[in-house]
Structure formats: structure tokens, C-alpha cells
Amino acid sequence: MGFQFIQTEIKGSVFFMTLNRPDVKNAMNVEMMDEMRTAIESVNDSIRAVVIKGAGEFFCAGGDLNWMKSSIKKSQKENQEDALKLAKMIRALDECPVPVITQVKGGAFGGGVGVVSASDIVIAEETAMFSLSEVKLGLIPATIGPLVMRKIGLSEARRLYLTGKRFSAKEAKDIHLVHEVVPAGSLFSVTNDYLREFETSGPQAVRTAKKLIREMMGTDLWKNDIAETTSRILSEIRIGPEAQSGMEAFFNRKPAPWKTPLLGNSNELK
Numbered sequence: 001m002g003f004q005f006i007q008t009e010i011k012g013s014v015f016f017m018t019l020n021r022p023d024v025k026n027a028m029n030v031e032m033m034d035e036m037r038t039a040i041e042s043v044n045d046s047i048r049a050v051v052i053k054g055a056g057e058f059f060c061a062g063g064d065l066n067w068m069k070s071s072i073k074k075s076q077k078e079n080q081e082d083a084l085k086l087a088k089m090i091r092a093l094d095e096c097p098v099p100v101i102t103q104v105k106g107g108a109f110g111g112g113v114g115v116v117s118a119s120d121i122v123i124a125e126e127t128a129m130f131s132l133s134e135v136k137l138g139l140i141p142a143t144i145g146p147l148v149m150r151k152i153g154l155s156e157a158r159r160l161y162l163t164g165k166r167f168s169a170k171e172a173k174d175i176h177l178v179h180e181v182v183p184a185g186s187l188f189s190v191t192n193d194y195l196r197e198f199e200t201s202g203p204q205a206v207r208t209a210k211k212l213i214r215e216m217m218g219t220d221l222w223k224n225d226i227a228e229t230t231s232r233i234l235s236e237i238r239i240g241p242e243a244q245s246g247m248e249a250f251f252n253r254k255p256a257p258w259k260t261p262l263l264g265n266s267n268e269l270k
Contacts, residue, residue, distance in 0.1 A: 005032035007055070008039050013048040014195060015039075021064075022056025028111050029064040030085050037089040040096050048206070049198050050096060051191060052119065053103040062110025062133070065251070071238050072247055079238045083231035086111055087143040093118035094147060095214075097207050101194055103187040104128045104169070104178070114144030116177060117151040120210065123180040123190050124169040130177065135164040138246030138256070142234035150217070152177050 007018040017039050019026035043050060054060055071079050093100060093115060102119035107129040116122050134141045141148065141161055149157040156175045172178040182190050198206065237243050245257050
């Protein structure tokens with residue numbers, strides 16, 4: 001299976017997928033999302049686990065800047081089609097029939113957090129940083145939002161979606177986005193520990209347990225066209241004046257037009 005933006009390899013019964021755009025911190029463009037979805041949907045009965053990592057020193061910086069820049073001139077329909085690409089890839093990951101282990105080195109921003117949230121087991125180096133940074137551009141984490149909120153809960157979603165602040169691997173673990181925080185260089189040894197656990201677990205039992213977890217949640221995120229709804233909302237935001245001016249400011253290295261002191265002339269609360 002030949003891909004341009006990802007690398008795949010099968011070792012025994014483990015499927016390895018590497019995001020392979022290290023020059024842009026493995027930021028995702030539409031083609032990369034399609035490749036990731038195709039790769040995950042190719043997982044068959046001979047595979048017992050999937051391991052995802054990023055090439056280079058950063059797991060995934062979210063949306064590719066050139067792809068985001070192109071959205072400024074696209075229509076709402078074109079933006080919605082692009083947003084659906086991400087939604088469908090995240091859904092494929094979430095519904096992958098076997099356990100998905102994701103390794104986070106460097107960090108995960110925006111859509112990268114979506115990949116993390118769709119994974120069953122997440123191992124992060126202690127220096128990794130995370131951010132749902134969409135609001136900094138006048139955007140929102142719409143297509144990944146429901147899945148991320150299911151992972152971290154309503155309270156943390158309110159805090160992190162609305163501020164876009166960066167947070168550490170330790171904090172990511174505290175809010176249940178990450179399962180293991182490990183020293184640099186330990187990602188594969190800890191991954192091997194989990195793979196050994198799967199060796200002693202019934203393959204069909206694991207697959208059935210994963211499916212049952214979604215059913216026991218009481219609601220299926222992917223029913224009732226939620227991907228269509230969130231993609232439509234994001235496309236409406238993207239073509240609106242705030243996002244347009246925010247992205248234009250970002251690409252021209254200027255302050256966002258809304259960047260004014262919320263406390264007026266006061267520097268801090270007293």
C-alpha cells in the first residue's frame with residue numbers, strides 16, 4: 001500500500017502508522033487525512049493492534065498551514081467537504097476494531113488532539129505539550145469536539161476549547177487525555193509492555209470489548225449525522241469575518257484583530 005504522507009508497516013500482527021511530514025511537524029492536509037483513513041480501514045482480522053506515531057520530533061501540529069490558508073478563499077460547501085475529511089478520518093480511528101496505541105513526542109495540537117482522543121491508549125513523553133488552539137484563529141474544534149469532550153469531560157472542554165491554552169503532558173494525564181507520561185526515549189518500551197498484554201488477551205474478546213464500550217456509553221457519537229452537523233458549523237465559522245480576519249492576521253504575522261486588554265487600562269485584577 002503506497003502512501004505519500006504516511007508510512008505503514010506490519011510487524012507480525014501489529015500495524016504501524018507513522019505520520020510522515022516532519023518538516024511541518026506532521027501537520028495534516030486533506031491528502032494525509034485520506035491516507036490515514038484508508039490505512040486504518042485496511043485493518044483486517046490478522047491485525048491485533050495499531051501503533052501510531054509521528055516522524056521527527058513532533059507528533060502532530062494539527063491542520064497544515066497551507067491547507068488552512070486555502071480555506072480563506074473557499075466557499076462554505078468546499079470548507080464543509082474539507083472538514084468532513086477530518087471527521088471521517090477521526091471516525092475511522094475511533095471505530096478501528098482493534099486497540100489503537102498512539103505515541104506523542106513533542107506535542108499534539110488541534111486535529112492532533114483529535115487523533116489522540118480517538119486512540120485507546122495514549123503514551124506521551126513528559127515534555128510533550130497539547131493545545132486545542134482553534135479559537136486563536138477565530139475557529140472552533142468542531143469536528144473533533146464531541147470526541148475530545150467524551151474523553152476529557154464537559155468541564156475541561158469548556159476550559160480548553162474556550163481558551164486554546166497549551167497544557168503539559170502531566171495535565172493531559174490528569175484530565176484523562178493521556179494514559180502514560182514517560183521519560184524521553186521510553187515510548188517504545190512502554191508500547192511494548194501494552195503489546196505484551198494484548199498477546200495474552202483473546203483477540204476476539206478484545207475486539208468485542210472495544211465495540212461494547214461504545215454501546216455502553218449510551219450514545220453513539222457517529223449517529224444522527226453529527227459529523228455532518230459539526231462540519232457544517234465549522235464551515236460557517238471559516239467563511240465568517242472573524243475567522244477570515246484571524247487567519248489573515250496569523251499568516252501575515254500580525255496580532256489578531258480582537259487582541260485587546262479585557263480589563264481595559266487595568267493590567268490585572270486587584
